Structure formats: structure tokens, C-alpha cells
Amino acid sequence: MLKNRSFVLPLSKMPNKWINILYTLPEALTPLVDPATSQPLPVEALLPLFAKSLIEQEINTKDEFIDIPEEVQKVYSLYRPTPLIRATFLEEALQTPAKIYYKYEGVSPSGSHKANTSIPQAYYNKKEGITKLATETGAGQWGSALSFACNQFGLECLIFMVRASFEQKPYRKIMMQTYGGKVIPSPSDKTKIGKTLLEDKLNYNGSLGIAISEAVEMAMENNDTHYTLGSVLNHVLLHQTIIGEESKIALEEVGDYPDIVIACCGGGSNFGGIVIPFLKDNIVKGKKTQFIAVEPTACPTLTKGKYAWDFGDTGKLIPPALMYTLGHSFMPSPVHAGGLRYHGESPLVSYFYNKKMIDAVALQQIEVFEKAVLFAKTESIIPAPESSHAIATAINEALKCKETGEKKTILFNLSGHGHFDMAAYESYFGGTLENYDHPEEKIEEALKHLPQINFGCGND
Numbered sequence: 001m002l003k004n005r006s007f008v009l010p011l012s013k014m015p016n017k018w019i020n021i022l023y024t025l026p027e028a029l030t031p032l033v034d035p036a037t038s039q040p041l042p043v044e045a046l047l048p049l050f051a052k053s054l055i056e057q058e059i060n061t062k063d064e065f066i067d068i069p070e071e072v073q074k075v076y077s078l079y080r081p082t083p084l085i086r087a088t089f090l091e092e093a094l095q096t097p098a099k100i101y102y103k104y105e106g107v108s109p110s111g112s113h114k115a116n117t118s119i120p121q122a123y124y125n126k127k128e129g130i131t132k133l134a135t136e137t138g139a140g141q142w143g144s145a146l147s148f149a150c151n152q153f154g155l156e157c158l159i160f161m162v163r164a165s166f167e168q169k170p171y172r173k174i175m176m177q178t179y180g181g182k183v184i185p186s187p188s189d190k191t192k193i194g195k196t197l198l199e200d201k202l203n204y205n206g207s208l209g210i211a212i213s214e215a216v217e218m219a220m221e222n223n224d225t226h227y228t229l230g231s232v233l234n235h236v237l238l239h240q241t242i243i244g245e246e247s248k249i250a251l252e253e254v255g256d257y258p259d260i261v262i263a264c265c266g267g268g269s270n271f272g273g274i275v276i277p278f279l280k281d282n283i284v285k286g287k288k289t290q291f292i293a294v295e296p297t298a299c300p301t302l303t304k305g306k307y308a309w310d311f312g313d314t315g316k317l318i319p320p321a322l323m324y325t326l327g328h329s330f331m332p333s334p335v336h337a338g339g340l341r342y343h344g345e346s347p348l349v350s351y352f353y354n355k356k357m358i359d360a361v362a363l364q365q366i367e368v369f370e371k372a373v374l375f376a377k378t379e380s381i382i383p384a385p386e387s388s389h390a391i392a393t394a395i396n397e398a399l400k401c402k403e404t405g406e407k408k409t410i411l412f413n414l415s416g417h418g419h420f421d422m423a424a425y426e427s428y429f430g431g432t433l434e435n436y437d438h439p440e441e442k443i444e445e446a447l448k449h450l451p452q453i454n455f456g457c458g459n460d
């Protein structure tokens, strides 16, 4: 008899509320601080950049749940509920007694979980009278998700794309343009900072830090324009909780509950999204689920970073927050999982880790690609290099079960497909993919440049 593999909830069971974990853990709310005074930034300081509703969500400790507006639910219905899949083909190949499930977020129009937050971000901005959103994109995942969402709500979308990626990833660019987004290679002549930086030829290829500065300047200088972030912030993790909520409902229907939940961790949004509903059960109902955040050894923010106040970006425009960080000047080696090359970590995920509510591991990319290819050959979905970190860890946990005979239930988040990452697979097959040494000295150097903030705890 064939086993049922794919569990897709009917639209009527799609959650209509996000889970606000700040209600359960109000002390997890750490402010953004002004680096000049070490004092928390007043909310008004963020108003030129972000929609008021999003700032309210950022600091909300009063509401256990936040209603998902009907307009947002409608656009979610383009691809949600997403399937929860039992990895029967992979289980067979591994000969493991463990049960492996994955939540597949690659079915979104832009191919990753990032659409879960781009949709509400576009919606709230539109509702508050904004006509244009500006953002930056490196590999193009966030730019694609925002461009898709802006099109749905009739907003203009301005994407500053690191020039090196703009030239190397023409298909991501065309995807953003298909949804109507304006893609500008950064540094550009559209902003003051871009013009200044262009005077030095060394800046021509751009960097994520430069692209952020250009998008922020656009928002600061124009009343009709706001800035958006695709990860890290509390409101982004809030929007992503729909991943874990749906997983929980679908698992309930098959009579299962995870012993381990695994996700890759860049800025922490897909990890927070799948983990928070189960983590809340650990806190409130005394469940004992284990959570594993997976990062690349080239950018080991949780496993080797420091819990300290640091800037959110290389250009020091995003005010300091308390988080695990490798230092804002840390430049990770060029691993293919571009979405995991972030020096910092979501303050919420950092809080969970500091309180030992979650575990973290770091993996080398050759192992990650070996296991991504095993997954592609068994389950037949070609995963994004970022998501493959979660796959590799799920496989390792399933293999441990094979040794011990334990029948654990493992759930991981397949945050996106890898259809635009064929160059990475090509270098794996061509044998040119490199592992990188632990960047201990680079981290030590970058940690010397943390801002001096004297607020509450931190810098311990």
C-alpha cells in the first residue's frame, strides 16, 4: 500500500492569526538603541522608515495573537496553505526508524518563505498611504518576494541590487521586473550616497551594506516611500509563524508531534517561523521538543558569535540591537548560501539561544551539498543552498536514530527551492566547491569594533 506523503490543509484551516511570542516572553523585547546616547530609540525615530502598524507589531507585548488581515489572507491563498510532506523516499534511502517531515515553503510565487512577510509589509504600507517601497537585495530572494507583493497591492517597488549579483543573476532580476519591480544596480546615481561611493571605482561591484544605505536614503528623503526588511526584526518573525502553525495543525491531523524541529538560520526568520508555535508549547504546556538552528561554518553567528549590542548592517545605519553577532564589519567567505551570510541574528532567536531554549550547529558547505543532492535524488525537489543546511541536519539526526533505534519525529523547514542556484550545484559537481576554515581570527578582529553601548545587560 502506498503511504500518504503530502498533507495540504484546506484553505478553511489556514490560520487567521499570527502568534506573537513577545506576549509569552515580554522580557525578550530588547529595544533598538541610539548609539550616541545608549538610550532606546523612540518609536517616532522609526516612522520615516516603516509603517506604523509594523512598528506597533515590533514592540507589542500585549496581544497573544495578531489577526491576519483578510486582504493578506487573500494573497496568502495564492500559495497557502503550503504542503507538509512526509519524506518517505528519503526515509527509505536512509533506512532510518525516524519519521521525517518537511514544510515546503518553495511553493510560494517567489520560491521561498520570504513572501509570508513581504505580503503583510506591502499591505500595511499601502493602507497607511505609502506608494513606494524601497529595499536592497543580494541574491535576489527578498527582492523577488517584495516585488511580487507590491504588485498585488499596487505599490511601486524599488530594489537596490548589489551590482555583482545584478550582473551574475540575470534571471532573478528579470523575475523582479516581471512583477513590475524597478531593479537598480547598486551603487547607483539615484542616491547621494551612491553617487559619492561611485567616485571610487573600488565600490563599483557594490555590497549589501551599500545597497541598504541607498534604500534607507530613498525612504528618508521621500515622504511617499518606506523601507522594508526581509528578516531579523520581530514583526518579520511574527508573520512567519504561519509556517509553524500550519505544520502543527497538519501534524495533529495525522496524530504526530515533533521531537525535533530544524531550520537554517540567516537572519532567523524561517527558523523563528517554524519554531515559535512549538517553542510556545514547550513554555506553556511543558513539551520537550528540541530545536536546532543550522548555520554555515563560514558565518557561525550563534555557535561562535558574541551576545552583544551591534549594528544591523555594515554601514551602521540600522541602529544597534542586542543579538548574537560576529561584528558588523565581519565579511563571511563566499559560501553559496547567500541568505545565511549575515553577521548578526534576530534579537528574538538570540534571546532563545542565550536562554538555552534552542540549540545551534554549523556545517561545512560540501557536506551540505552532498546531502542536498541525496534529497534531490530521493524526494526530487532541488533545494536552495540555504534550506539544504536544514536538510543535512535532519539527515544527521535521522542517522543518529538509526544507530540508537529511536523512532523520533523530525520536522524541518524547506525554506525555498534552488532553481536559481544552479551555478552553486554546478560548482559542487565540478569539484570546485570549497570548505572554509573556521574564521576565528576574522571574528576576533571584527568583534573589536562593536559599538560601546551601556544599556541594560549585554556585552557579556
Ligand SMILES: *Cc1c(COP(=O)(O)O)cnc(C)c1O
Pocket: 112, 113, 114, 141, 142, 230, 231, 232, 264, 265, 266, 267, 268, 269, 270, 271, 339, 340, 384, 386, 387, 415, 416, 417
Ligand atoms: C533568505 C533565505 C533564508 C535565510 O533567511 P532567514 O531570515 O534566516 O530565514 C533561508 N532560506 C531561503 C530560501 C532564503 O531565501
